[in-house]
Amino acid sequence: MSSKRGTLTRIKTREKIDGWLFVLPFVISTLVFFAGPLVVAFILSFKEYSFLDQNTIWQAKWVGFDNYLNALKDPVFKKALLNTTLYSLGVVPIQLIIALILALIVDSDIKGKTFFRVAYYIPTVTSTVAVSVMFMFIFKTDGLLNKFLKLFGIPPYNWFGDVRLALPSIMGMAIWSSVGLYMIIFLAGLQDIPHSLYEAAWIDGANKWQQFWYVTLPLLRPTFFFNLVVSLIGTFQVFDQAYVVSGGNGGPLNATMTVVLYLYRTGFRDFKMGYACAIAFILFAIIFALTLVQKKLFGEETQYQ
Amino acid sequence: MKFKRFVATATALLITTSLFVGCGKKEGQTTEQPKEEKVTITLGCWGSSPAETQLLDDQIKKFEETHPNIKIEKQVITGDYNQALQAKIASKTEPDVYYLDVFQAPAYISKGVVEPLDSYLDMEDVKDFEEFLIEGFKKDGKIYGLPKDFNSLAIFYNKDMFEKAGVKEPTTWAELEEAAKKLTKDGVYGMSLSADAARFIPFMLQAGGKINEGDAVAFNTQEAAKGLDFYFSLIKKGYAKQPKDLGEGWNGDALAHKKVAMAIEGGWMIPFMKDAGPDVKYGITKLPKGDKEGNLAFTVAYAMSVNSKHKKEAAEVIKFLTGKEALKMVAESGLAIPSRKSMEQLYTEKYPERTSLVEGTKGAQVFQFGANTTKIMDALNKAGEKLLFNKVNDGKAALDEAAKEVGQ
Numbered sequence: 001m002s003s004k005r006g007t008l009t010r011i012k013t014r015e016k017i018d019g020w021l022f023v024l025p026f027v028i029s030t031l032v033f034f035a036g037p038l039v040v041a042f043i044l045s046f047k048e049y050s051f052l053d054q055n056t057i058w059q060a061k062w063v064g065f066d067n068y069l070n071a072l073k074d075p076v077f078k079k080a081l082l083n084t085t086l087y088s089l090g091v092v093p094i095q096l097i098i099a100l101i102l103a104l105i106v107d108s109d110i111k112g113k114t115f116f117r118v119a120y121y122i123p124t125v126t127s128t129v130a131v132s133v134m135f136m137f138i139f140k141t142d143g144l145l146n147k148f149l150k151l152f153g154i155p156p157y158n159w160f161g162d163v164r165l166a167l168p169s170i171m172g173m174a175i176w177s178s179v180g181l182y183m184i185i186f187l188a189g190l191q192d193i194p195h196s197l198y199e200a201a202w203i204d205g206a207n208k209w210q211q212f213w214y215v216t217l218p219l220l221r222p223t224f225f226f227n228l229v230v231s232l233i234g235t236f237q238v239f240d241q242a243y244v245v246s247g248g249n250g251g252p253l254n255a256t257m258t259v260v261l262y263l264y265r266t267g268f269r270d271f272k273m274g275y276a277c278a279i280a281f282i283l284f285a286i287i288f289a290l291t292l293v294q295k296k297l298f299g300e301e302t303q304y305q
Numbered sequence: 306m307k308f309k310r311f312v313a314t315a316t317a318l319l320i321t322t323s324l325f326v327g328c329g330k331k332e333g334q335t336t337e338q339p340k341e342e343k344v345t346i347t348l349g350c351w352g353s354s355p356a357e358t359q360l361l362d363d364q365i366k367k368f369e370e371t372h373p374n375i376k377i378e379k380q381v382i383t384g385d386y387n388q389a390l391q392a393k394i395a396s397k398t399e400p401d402v403y404y405l406d407v408f409q410a411p412a413y414i415s416k417g418v419v420e421p422l423d424s425y426l427d428m429e430d431v432k433d434f435e436e437f438l439i440e441g442f443k444k445d446g447k448i449y450g451l452p453k454d455f456n457s458l459a460i461f462y463n464k465d466m467f468e469k470a471g472v473k474e475p476t477t478w479a480e481l482e483e484a485a486k487k488l489t490k491d492g493v494y495g496m497s498l499s500a501d502a503a504r505f506i507p508f509m510l511q512a513g514g515k516i517n518e519g520d521a522v523a524f525n526t527q528e529a530a531k532g533l534d535f536y537f538s539l540i541k542k543g544y545a546k547q548p549k550d551l552g553e554g555w556n557g558d559a560l561a562h563k564k565v566a567m568a569i570e571g572g573w574m575i576p577f578m579k580d581a582g583p584d585v586k587y588g589i590t591k592l593p594k595g596d597k598e599g600n601l602a603f604t605v606a607y608a609m610s611v612n613s614k615h616k617k618e619a620a621e622v623i624k625f626l627t628g629k630e631a632l633k634m635v636a637e638s639g640l641a642i643p644s645r646k647s648m649e650q651l652y653t654e655k656y657p658e659r660t661s662l663v664e665g666t667k668g669a670q671v672f673q674f675g676a677n678t679t680k681i682m683d684a685l686n687k688a689g690e691k692l693l694f695n696k697v698n699d700g701k702a703a704l705d706e707a708a709k710e711v712g713q
Contacts, residue, residue, distance in 0.1 A: 050391075050416065051391035051392060051394055051395035052391060052394055052395075052412065052413060052416035052418050053416060054416070054417050054418065054611075140552040141549060141550050141551060141552035142551070142552030143552060158547075158549055158550050160549070161547070161549040161550065163694055249683070249686065251686070251687075251690060252500075252690050252694070253687060253690045253691065253694065253696070254687070268385070268387060268388040268391060269387070269679055270679055270680070271391075271412055271416070
């Protein structure tokens with residue numbers, strides 16, 4: 001009895017060791033490239049530091065909460081936060097609704113649905129820089145969009161150069177380029193719903209609309225929650241579109257200045273890495289809080305089976 | 306069973322270690338050959354056009370021929386040069402010698418990462434450099450970089466359009482406005498002007514304004530505002546357009562695509578026009594004179610890292626690459642104006658049509674405004690945009706707000 005127990009513990013220990021060995025590459029890379037920098041960035045956010053300083057990160061001067069307090073007083077940061085919030089509020093709902101509609105279309109029995117699935121997904125795998133350059137071509141003053149609008153007698157706009165239009169233009173671009181990703185996830189969610197539920201609903205006399213409202217939507221809730229969280233995090237971290245379109249300066253008149261673009265500029269252009277880290281952690285706190293709120297609203301696990 | 310475990314462990318270790326391949330320093334390679342006299346100096350630069358790369362390679366080759374004990378290893382930094390260099394400096398792996406843009410110079414110098422060069426230099430020889438260029442790399446009387454070449458702004462104009470409209474090369478503000486007005490017809494605009502401080506600052510200087518006084522802001526004056534107002538009045542009166550409003554990327558595109566008759570740009574236009582607008586017959590003329598001459602000079606220097614282990618050799622590299630022989634090669638290539646006075650003549654002799662580019666540098670200020678350079682540039686750019694979008698009544702109001710922004 002006791003020897004058997006011993007063998008069992010030995011096997012268990014070995015399994016543990018083997019397990020750790022297998023995950024070791026990932027654990028180490030996470031520690032070195034993710035957790036480590038995260039801790040350092042957190043420490044830096046309480047210091048005054050730039051990469052050009054001759055002293056090390058550890059010797060840099062502590063400034064307490066100054067970086068955080070300065071951020072709250074900084075008008076450009078506030079503007080960046082406002083822009084990012086507007087961007088997020090605009091992009092997330094539209095993007096998810098379009099993604100859901102597209103998913104419903106490619107989940108139905110229409111002809112050539114494989115083609116549509118691929119076509120809708122292609123923008124997602126295209127590099128955002130390439131997408132931005134392409135959209136700059138479309139949104140140019142003598143670009144495709146203005147030529148198209150001209151057919152209806154609408155005068156040309158300088159889309160990315162106009163204070164009011166620049167941010168919405170980027171929003172349109174972001175929706176177009178990422179809607180495919182959320183469509184795929186919705187599609188997976190849709191196909192996860194057992195057919196028997198629809199059959200039952202049909203027998204109960206539910207029409208298509210009622211089936212969608214009372215079967216599809218409730219069962220899509222976890223998928224919806226996942227998409228909402230991912231999309232919100234993604235939009236709050238928007239950087240490349242704004243960077244390419246404004247040439248890195250967030251112009252015109254800070255109309256396309258986003259939080260991440262601003263922290264990049266403060267860190268590498270104004271040599272204030274500590275301040276940039278503080279901005280990053282404020283952004284983290286905002287995203288974290290929003291995710292918790294969403295979890296409260298949408299996140300309870302529901303089982304129908 | 307044991308063998309399997311060995312394989313599993315080995316695989317896990319292999320994957321783990323392979324993650325870090327390439328993270329290690331490569332410096333060790335030179336120390337492996339002990340006691341060899343040959344010193345390797347690393348030279349950090351950004352990637353540029355094939356012609357410029359060729360020029361630098363030729364210069365390096367010449368250097369290695371005359372200095373057999375020093376080898377130059379070129380490190381081309383692609384992408385965001387400033388960001389990459391900062392990361393290298395933070396990890397103390399920066400090149401011994403690197404390009405330093407005059408715009409970034411104050412930040413780098415004040416942080417103490419650049420070695421002062423005075424002790425390595427022959428001060429008589431330094432006098433050959435254009436003073437206003439050296440000025441951009443000085444702090445407290447010490448020289449922190451030797452400029453390799455420079456460019457300044459001029460008016461590039463379409464000769465055919467000028468002829469057809471019967472317009473002569475403008476030399477004053479009034480003539481410029483008149484010319485722009487006459488040239489604006491048939492869907493073509495007189496000028497392409499961008500709301501970019503690097504283009505409108507010369508006009509502020511021409512009006513007698515200043516940008517900075519040491520590290521303090523000095524642009525919120527009536528004079529500077531006059532220059533700003535004049536620049537944007539050309540757009541508001543319809544004689545000039547922003548390149549973006551013409552559907553073009555920058556002033557150069559607008560001129561190359563014959564959408565405008567004039568554009569304010571620098572020597573980099575010459576290779577560009579060859580490619581983008583080979584059929585455009587263009588001329589170059591000095592910026593107009595306001596109350597006085599005013600222009601900006603864009604320059605890059607070779608600077609030395611304070612952490613360099615071979616400072617004497619690094620100084621040799623810098624001195625050679627900014628020396629007469631190397632700058633003669635710059636002059637002959639025509640890619641930029643050599644930073645030495647003695648070589649400017651060579652440049653204008655070889656390229657007589659570019660004489661106005663060199664002449665236009667008299668009264669030029671280097672593109673740098675003290676310790677607050679980036680803040681000043683951000684604020685001025687915004688001031689320009691505010692004027693353009695009518696967010697402020699006039700240039701003075703825009704500049705006052707900009708001064709306040711820098712002060713924060």
